[in-house]
Amino acid sequence: MSDNERSGAADDDLSLPKATVQKLINEMMPNEIACAKDTRDLLIDSCVEFIHLIASEANDICERENKKTIAGEHVVAALQALGFDDYVEEVDDVYKEHKKQQKERDRKSTRLENTGIAEEELLRQQELLFAQSRQKFEAQQQ
Incomplete structure (x- = not known):
């Protein structure tokens, strides 16, 4: 399988959670307007493509700056470079x-970290607090 086929297959796996997108659509649309499943799926595909476009441009900017990690500044610069100034x-x-x-x-x-208390001691104190809480709860139940 070529790299193009592999990246194409990976792109097919990219999506957004349908339930979350549906919730956003419901919140933004007037109550009397329904959104068809096909419309929601098209919106998801458009959003994924938009994210891919911005990420690709941010990656190009990052590479031009000889950086290895895309930072927020690269995303902002990508938005500007692609004309999404709004x-x-x-x-x-x-x-x-x-x-x-x-x-x-x-x-x-x-x-x-600056408390100077070892992790084991903090865990012991936590267990003690849990035990005390359980005792109080059980006493209230009786």
């Missing part, structure tokens, strides 16, 4: 929010 501000806002949340998660994990 999306850039919102995507950039979401990307900045993601980076902020990632920093908060990293800070929380660092705080845990």
